[in-house]
Amino acid sequence: MPKYGMTIDLERCMGCRACVEACKVENNTGQNMYWMYVFRIERGKYPDSFWFFMPRPCMHCDNAPCVKVCPVGARHKREDGLVLTDYERCIGCRYCEVACPYSVNYFNWKKPASNQYYTWKEENIYGSGKVALVTAGAVPPYRNPDHDKLYGISKKRLVSGGGHSKGVMEKCTFCVHRLEKGLLPACVANCPVKVFTFGDLSDPKSEVSRVAADRSAFRLLENAGTEPRVFYLHASEPDPLARLGLTEIRRTIR
Amino acid sequence: MSTKTQPVSAWQPRAGAGFYVSAVILLVVLALGLYAYSRQLAEGEIVTGMRSIGTMGGATWGLYISFVVYFIGISFAGITIAALIRLLNLKTLAPLARAAELLTVISLILGALSIVIDLGQPLRGLKNLWLYARPASPFFYTFSLVIAGYLFASLVYLYLAGRADAAALATRGRGPVWLYRLWAAGYEGTAEERERHSRTLWWLALAIIPLLVLAHSTLGVVFGLQVGRPGWFSALQAPAFVILAGVSGIGMLVVIAAILRSVLRLQDRISLDQFKWLSNFLGFLLIAYLYLWGAEISTTAWVSRAEENELLRALISGEYAALFWVTVALLVIPFVILLLQFLTKRYSIPWIVTAGVMVNIAGMTKRYLLVVPSQTYGTLLPYAAGSYSPSWVEYLIILGLFALGILLYMLFVKVFPIVPIHETE
Ligand code: SF4
Ligand code: SF4
Numbered sequence: 001m002p003k004y005g006m007t008i009d010l011e012r013c014m015g016c017r018a019c020v021e022a023c024k025v026e027n028n029t030g031q032n033m034y035w036m037y038v039f040r041i042e043r044g045k046y047p048d049s050f051w052f053f054m055p056r057p058c059m060h061c062d063n064a065p066c067v068k069v070c071p072v073g074a075r076h077k078r079e080d081g082l083v084l085t086d087y088e089r090c091i092g093c094r095y096c097e098v099a100c101p102y103s104v105n106y107f108n109w110k111k112p113a114s115n116q117y118y119t120w121k122e123e124n125i126y127g128s129g130k131v132a133l134v135t136a137g138a139v140p141p142y143r144n145p146d147h148d149k150l151y152g153i154s155k156k157r158l159v160s161g162g163g164h165s166k167g168v169m170e171k172c173t174f175c176v177h178r179l180e181k182g183l184l185p186a187c188v189a190n191c192p193v194k195v196f197t198f199g200d201l202s203d204p205k206s207e208v209s210r211v212a213a214d215r216s217a218f219r220l221l222e223n224a225g226t227e228p229r230v231f232y233l234h235a236s237e238p239d240p241l242a243r244l245g246l247t248e249i250r251r252t253i254r
Numbered sequence: 255m256s257t258k259t260q261p262v263s264a265w266q267p268r269a270g271a272g273f274y275v276s277a278v279i280l281l282v283v284l285a286l287g288l289y290a291y292s293r294q295l296a297e298g299e300i301v302t303g304m305r306s307i308g309t310m311g312g313a314t315w316g317l318y319i320s321f322v323v324y325f326i327g328i329s330f331a332g333i334t335i336a337a338l339i340r341l342l343n344l345k346t347l348a349p350l351a352r353a354a355e356l357l358t359v360i361s362l363i364l365g366a367l368s369i370v371i372d373l374g375q376p377l378r379g380l381k382n383l384w385l386y387a388r389p390a391s392p393f394f395y396t397f398s399l400v401i402a403g404y405l406f407a408s409l410v411y412l413y414l415a416g417r418a419d420a421a422a423l424a425t426r427g428r429g430p431v432w433l434y435r436l437w438a439a440g441y442e443g444t445a446e447e448r449e450r451h452s453r454t455l456w457w458l459a460l461a462i463i464p465l466l467v468l469a470h471s472t473l474g475v476v477f478g479l480q481v482g483r484p485g486w487f488s489a490l491q492a493p494a495f496v497i498l499a500g501v502s503g504i505g506m507l508v509v510i511a512a513i514l515r516s517v518l519r520l521q522d523r524i525s526l527d528q529f530k531w532l533s534n535f536l537g538f539l540l541i542a543y544l545y546l547w548g549a550e551i552s553t554t555a556w557v558s559r560a561e562e563n564e565l566l567r568a569l570i571s572g573e574y575a576a577l578f579w580v581t582v583a584l585l586v587i588p589f590v591i592l593l594l595q596f597l598t599k600r601y602s603i604p605w606i607v608t609a610g611v612m613v614n615i616a617g618m619t620k621r622y623l624l625v626v627p628s629q630t631y632g633t634l635l636p637y638a639a640g641s642y643s644p645s646w647v648e649y650l651i652i653l654g655l656f657a658l659g660i661l662l663y664m665l666f667v668k669v670f671p672i673v674p675i676h677e678t679e
Binding site for chain 2: 032033034037039041056065068069070071072073074089090091092093094095097098099100101102103104105106107108109110111165166167168169220221224225226238239240
């Protein structure tokens with residue numbers, strides 16, 4: 001049984017957000033939901049300042065606070081290291097979300113169908129069939145059929161992809177549906193500058209293990225004791241208060 | 255063995271115009287709450303002001319969870335009063351015993367309802383919370399200990415303590431006799447029966463005390479264990495929850511006692527004696543709470559972990575400052591009132607009731623200040639600070655819950671003597 005893990009090289013990331021886009025398309029997540037998100041972090045004061053970008057998936061913590069607090073065992077840790085949500089069991093208490101120190105959980109506040117980026121119904125005003133022409137016959141909004149399958153050793157859990165039903169919690173799955181097919185997670189596969197490595201952290205000879213052994217490797221919020229499975233390289237941990245300037249910006253653009 | 259007995263005929267189910275007018279108003283509010291909930295069921299919790307923490311810049315727990323804590327906190331009153339009467343033999347408080355027990359039962363029901371209302375998948379919740387219950391989650395204890403155990407024990411207590419009265423009312427043959435018969439369940443009031451009852455109630459009171467402390471503590475632990483939330487992660491959370499529960503619970507009991515006293519003209523049964531006692535008890539709990547809160551804040555301010563400090567700044571001088579200082583005032587002023595009464599030995603019911611109302615408002619705002627800012631200002635990665643303001647749906651649902659609670663209370667008072675006829679020893 002592999003134990004999956006990821007490394008993220010902050011020196012390479014140029015902030016193109018291909019990973020964010022790949023994740024959204026692959027997992028059909030709704031508006032405002034960023035299972036993969038990229039921070040832009042600024043240090044110093046102009047002109048003595050520099051930026052770097054920090055992608056943030058779910059850390060798939062080994063000692064995951066979200067798993068510990070789930071009252072019904074919907075959020076669970078798998079033997080291969082993945083932390084997943086059983087969408088058929090989740091009752092929508094959102095305890096996992098307040099427990100997660102990294103704020104990576106997204107709740108389905110709306111019916112997923114009405115939370116898409118585009119109201120496809122309106123498009124049909126211009127004549128039915130026109131949309132199908134553009135999308136090569138697929139009926140939008142497109143749904144990845146892999147997400148309706150069940151996963152896990154006993155193939156019993158509905159855990160992959162987003163947009164299943166309102167009132168349940170979602171977050172990054174490390175693309176469980178792709179892993180079980182032998183593919184890499186969508187973000188890893190789509191990064192143009194190979195920021196990520198992904199693989200079996202329990203195998204010391206794997207690429208991900210070798211990269212994670214780098215001297216500069218660190219994990220986010222190490223002293224929260226969560227034992228994340230995502231390692232960052234070539235930068236240092238951002239200060240939570242780096243947000244202070246952002247707060248005002250958010251207020252004005254919202 | 256009963257000390258003060260009143261002739262049974264003295265108790266009348268009262269229902270004047272006031273009863274019906276208030277019942278109609280409450281039903282209207284309840285209906286509005288139900289309507290709001292139907293919107294939430296149909297459209298999802300998008301109709302609330304809550305949003306995900308982090309990039310969405312929201313608070314994922316809001317008014318509902320604040321009021322789960324508030325309602326369950328109120329339940330402190332009943333059991334404590336019952337225990338004080340039984341275990342410490344505090345006969346003075348006996349006329350308030352049933353009023354307090356009823357308060358406990360109703361507030362626990364409201365607390366349970368608020369939890370279900372907060373769930374994204376309420377029906378699934380009602381099933382899965384039992385089917386897949388995980389004792390490792392602090393939430394499990396909120397359900398099993400608080401709602402199931404504590405509510406059940408309080409109901410049993412209320413039931414047993416009311417049997418003698420029910421039996422007496424059944425013989426009188428007026429009002430809902432079937433209810434009295436059912437409640438009395440063959441109780442005859444022989445010396446042996448009374449003795450057995452008072453022994454059972456004594457043990458029950460003793461057993462409920464640890465349950466009470468544990469129940470309120472586990473609710474604190476729901477927050478206190480979250481290492482990723484500044485402002486929550488603290489060992490003081492559990493004891494502070496117990497004490498603040500006491501403050502708002504006793505405060506609410508004072509208010510209810512005063513209302514019962516004037517509406518039902520019970521001046522002879524509920525007298526200044528009870529208020530004096532409750533006033534001193536409330537004052538004691540208040541200063542204990544202020545002490546715990548002060549200890550908490552000074553630790554945070556002194557240690558200066560960046561994220562804790564920013565949260566504190568948001569509280570005392572930032573976005574939440576107005577609410578914060580109002581809360582402080584609503585806790586300090588009542589304490590001063592109660593202290594002055596204690597020192598001068600001159601007690602006044604209106605002042606005690608004022609204090610009760612104030613601590614209850616503080617009970618709500620303090621819970622809000624606990625639940626919300628730690629999410630909007632408590633992220634550990636550099637997300638922009640979030641914001642949350644409850645929507646009309648949330649307000650209406652909470653008002654509806656209050657209306658439901660008051661209605662239940664009124665109905666009980668209408669069919670059953672709220673001040674025990676037999677103060678069973
Ligand atoms: S990052 Fe958050 S959601 Fe992911 S495993 Fe850790 S605690 Fe759970
Ligand atoms: S929201 Fe769902 S997955 Fe998260 S703790 Fe609640 S039941 Fe578990």
